[in-house]
Amino acid sequence: MAEFKKLEEIVLGDISAVGVNSADAVRVFDELRLVLLEIKDDPVETWRRVSTEILRSEYPFALHKLMFYGCYKDFGSNTPPAWIPDRDAAFSTNIGRLLQKHGERFLGSAYKDPVSSFLEFQKFSSSNPEAYWSTVLDEMGISFSEPPSCVLKENNSQPGGEWLSGAMLNAAENCLLLNGKRQEDDVAIIWRDEGFDSLALNRMTLKELRSEVSVVVAALETLGLSKGSAIAIDMPMTATAVVIYLAIVSAGLVVVSIADSFAPIEISTRLKISDAKAIFTQDYIVRGEKKIPLYSRVVDADSPPAVVVPAKGSSFSRELRDGDISWHAFLGRVKDSMTEMGNYSAIHAPVEAFTNILFSSGTTGEPKAIPWTHATPLKAAADAWAHMDILKGDVVAWPTNLGWMMGPWLVYATLINGASMALYNGSPLGDGFAKFVQDAKVTMLGVVPSIVRSWKNTNCTAGVDWSSIRCFSSTGEASSVEEYLWLMGRANYKPVIEYCGGTEIGGAFVTGSLLQPQSLSSFSTPAMGCTLLILNRDGKPLPPDEPGIGEIALFPTMFGASTTLLNGDHYKVYFQGMPVWNGKILRRHGDELERTSSGYFRAHGRADDTMNLGGIKVSSVEIERICNGVDDDVLETAAIGVPPPSGGPDQLVIVVVFNEQKHSESEENLTSLKSAFNAALQNKLNPLFRISSVVAVHSLPRTATNKVMRRLLKQQLQQSGQNIAKL
DSSP, X not given: OHHHHHHHHHHHHHGGGTTOOHHXXXXXXXXXXXXXXXXXXXXXXXXXXXXXXXXXXXXXXXXHHHHHXXXXXXXXXXXXXXXXXXXXXXXXXXXXXXXXXXXXXXXXXXXXXXXXXXXXXXXXXXXXXXXXXXXXXXHTTOOOSBOOSEEEEEETTEEEEEEEETOEEOTTHHHHOOSSSOOXXXXXXXXXXXXXXXXOOEEEEHHHHHHHHHHHHHHHHTTOOOTTOEEEEESOSOXXXXXXXXXXXXXXXXXXXXXXXXXXXXXXXXXXXXXXXEEEEESEEEETTEEEEOHHHHHHTTOSSEEEEOSSSSOOSSOOOTTOEEHHHHHHTTGGGOSSTTOOOOOOEETTSEEEEEEEEOSXXXXXXXXXXXXXXXXXXXXXXXXXXXXTTOEEEOOOOTTSTHHHHHHHHHHTTXXXXXXXXXXXXXXXXXXXXXXXXXXXXXXXXXXXXXXXXXXXXTTOOOXXXXXXXXXXXXXXXXXXXXXXXXXXXOOEEEOEEETTTTEEEEEOOTTSOEETTOBXXXXXXXXXXXXXXXXXXXXXXXXXXXXXXXXXXXXXXXXOBTTXXXXXXXXXXXXXXXXXXXXXXEEXXXXXXXXXXXXXXXXXXXXXXXXXXXXXXHHHHHHTTTOTTEEEEEEEEEOOTTOOSOEEEEEEEESSGGGTTOHHHHHHHHHHHHHHHHHHTOTTOOEEXXXXXXXOOBOTTSOBOHHHHHHHHHHHTTOOTTX
16 A cells, blocks of 8 residues: 555646546546555556556556656666566467477476576577577478578688578568468558558558569569679668569569668669669659659669659659660560469579678768678568567568668568568658558557657647557667657557667667566667677676676677678678687677666667667768868868767767867857758758757867767767857
């Protein structure tokens, strides 16, 4: 009853101030009284009952906060759980079922049950890769035309070893095979176009997807390209784009991923690095009443021959360039001659053959070109299987693009696991997307924090039913505690699986699990098959379970991780200068992570000079290169990602040094410069980037070797509230 007295004081004193009507207030208080009479002084169980039995999505969020903080008023931990797994539900997850079958074989007498033994099993998955990965790949039904001779083999030229040695397969084929997990009438893709939000959903069965992919595979053969040639995709994430993606990989070719938001110079850079022989693109992008040019940007990038998909109908807004071809004409080369639609076949290749070239900003200004092999998609699918618990019949939505790793991740995570991919061809920020999630009966909804913030600020999810959601997942940038508490409340407090990794990993190194309590804006576990270590100030690994904060290092034996770069020295970037642990040189990743005293992890952004802006990783150098040319009065700039005082994603701050210091303290000049910087960044780099503020200094702090000390600037900005004009 002591806990009830605390909540009684809080609720009675504040409930009238949070906008709850009197009838609802009486109901909430009466139900709370009954819960607390049963539970007595257990804050975790109190919150579990309150969140799932009392709170409703239509109640003011202020009431949700009142109850959450009231339940945990004297909890004492810095990471109170916002979601607690139900034992029966946890046992029925993919990992839960696997452990019930193999737990004693894997862990011996230490095995108790899937929930109690989860962390021990996670450690086992990293230290016993042969047992773990052979079992999981079998559970997922991965098909090899030639099975591997072993899961992991030592290789002196590769610190992470050689995975699936001798295996032959095709990753795209594994998305389309008919087996015990998938039948031809299963729905593979669900989609809707923005502006048609009251109409029925579009659906494509697996049989139809196989048929469409087979036509594109045949049409690709008319290009006369040798196997292993690169073909770019610069399109929105539509059903057609997915068909093209799967066809390119099926045909033994390599996808070059280019985000549909890129300016011509960025498109050109990626085409040249990858030596792309052709490109698939779209006439323009439709967003509401706006038509955003896309094909014209590809033309301005001086691209190789393009296959152009019309945004609507079959006509184009401009004449096609000589050598380019329309989507319908491209298909027409073979469609009429194909007597058996759906006669799908794929080119099998060694597991180390490339399937996809993706790009991740480095600190040199040029984006790193990271090849995915046929193993990398299996890592993506295995993460979804293990951590988001993607099952046959699930519906997965994640607003993304094939230009970023989460686009290909979504393809493999859904289709290999027998789920349906839900695609909304439009902005995810409005009520149209919220209704699509409802109508498609999405079971796993992926987000980035900036999207959640927009939903919360506009309340565009009001009135929709998200009860089909089993979990959320979030990646790309640091999340905000209260915004994610709000998000959970939209779906009767389903968990948010935080997911942090990288393009070069094909998935996560730290994440969450449906077998563990989940805390807001926190990770509960290293990813399956991964050992992560936190380096102290001397660059030495802390003991694995010791609390601390620092740059992370990864044990190198990570399934699916990159082993080469197209335009860089892979060993130098990821391994040179790293410490040795348990006989292996550790792999550099570049993120700072905190392990709390309660065993959870919190992200602290990039340890080097790259940052996440709206889920897009970009280097400071790329931004500075553009800003330095905006105004002749600017001597130099430094781009810094600074988290707001209340937490959440980094805000972009530009620190500027002027040729003449008389400009430095002029608020009018800084405001004007901010507008000019924004215009330049959006035109030349990415239209999604926004500068939060511009501040001026007399000089930039530098090391003895003349490198700008951006970390020091970031600390100064945080300590001074971004007001360092007089430093």
